[in-house]
Amino acid sequence: MRGIILVCYDVETASVSTDGFLAGARRMHRDLGVPATIFFTGKTIEARTAACVEAAGETLFTFGQHTYNHVLFKSVYMQPADGKPCHGKLNFLREGGTFEQLQEEVNRTQELYLKTFGRPCRGLTTPWGYYRGLADRPDLLRVLHHAGIRWVRSYARDHRDCQPTPYEVQPFFYADHGLPDLLEIPVQGYQDDFYWERFDDRQHGGSYNEYLLWALGYVAERGLVFCLNSHDHGTSTAGEFDRTKGAWLRPTLEHGLKLGLRFMGCEDFYHEREAMGKEAERSGVA
Numbered sequence: 001m002r003g004i005i006l007v008c009y010d011v012e013t014a015s016v017s018t019d020g021f022l023a024g025a026r027r028m029h030r031d032l033g034v035p036a037t038i039f040f041t042g043k044t045i046e047a048r049t050a051a052c053v054e055a056a057g058e059t060l061f062t063f064g065q066h067t068y069n070h071v072l073f074k075s076v077y078m079q080p081a082d083g084k085p086c087h088g089k090l091n092f093l094r095e096g097g098t099f100e101q102l103q104e105e106v107n108r109t110q111e112l113y114l115k116t117f118g119r120p121c122r123g124l125t126t127p128w129g130y131y132r133g134l135a136d137r138p139d140l141l142r143v144l145h146h147a148g149i150r151w152v153r154s155y156a157r158d159h160r161d162c163q164p165t166p167y168e169v170q171p172f173f174y175a176d177h178g179l180p181d182l183l184e185i186p187v188q189g190y191q192d193d194f195y196w197e198r199f200d201d202r203q204h205g206g207s208y209n210e211y212l213l214w215a216l217g218y219v220a221e222r223g224l225v226f227c228l229n230s231h232d233h234g235t236s237t238a239g240e241f242d243r244t245k246g247a248w249l250r251p252t253l254e255h256g257l258k259l260g261l262r263f264m265g266c267e268d269f270y271h272e273r274e275a276m277g278k279e280a281e282r283s284g285v286a
């Protein structure tokens with residue numbers, strides 16, 4: 001099977017970096033003719049409405065939400081155990097929100113999304129991402145499902161709550177949780193350049209771009225799904241996007257095209273996986 005690449009962006013700063021990121025990413029994706037999926041926080045939709053609505057008109061883009069205020073679904077306790085500090089500490093704890101808080105975060109953004117874009121939101125990326133995703137939080141999975149979410153990106157850490165997330169962690173439906181139509185789309189590798197900077201052992205090159213070229217080869221050879229991620233950080237203009245995130249994104253996407261990877265948006269990917277599941281059921285494979 002051909003490898004698949006899902007290019008995803010968390011657009012969350014609710015600042016001028018949102019505008020620059022959306023303009024720069026749109027130009028790059030149009031140049032290359034490849035799709036991407038963008039996850040907005042509610043705060044960003046409110047603070048940068050014009051830029052978000054303009055981006056929503058781009059047919060190469062699919063959209064999801066990233067909570068209202070970037071509250072974590074689970075606590076993250078990073079224990080890198082490599083002797084290097086993590087956010088200034090040996091180990092680092094960031095606490096997750098309460099059940100009620102998360103319900104509010106999800107539902108409020110669903111309403112805002114519908115009001116702003118005129119269509120319901122079906123995808124969500126959890127802030128920070130977690131080891132095992134939300135597999136150990138069926139209560140929160142039910143909140144998402146009830147709100148209409150059908151594809152979620154929540155598995156984005158290794159057993160130390162750090163990264164890289166192994167490429168062998170592949171998309172799965174939460175069928176064991178009684179939610180067979182809710183798809184997990186894990187984020188493998190590093191969730192952005194700054195995570196590579198902190199955690200990578202440089203075995204695959206001295207730059208994030210070199211690492212990504214290796215990763216694409218790994219994914220292509222094994223026919224895996226790779227969810228590549230970035231953020232609207234430090235991208236106040238399209239030009240700044242080109243000089244920062246675009247500087248490694250563009251050659252990575254070009255390389256993916258050269259390798260013959262399939263680029264997909266998350267909604268299309270969801271429908272393909274759903275159809276594959278039904279086909280497997282019919283033929284008794286599952």
Ligand SMILES: [Zn+2]
Nearest residue numbers: 010012127128
């Ligand atoms: Zn985020």
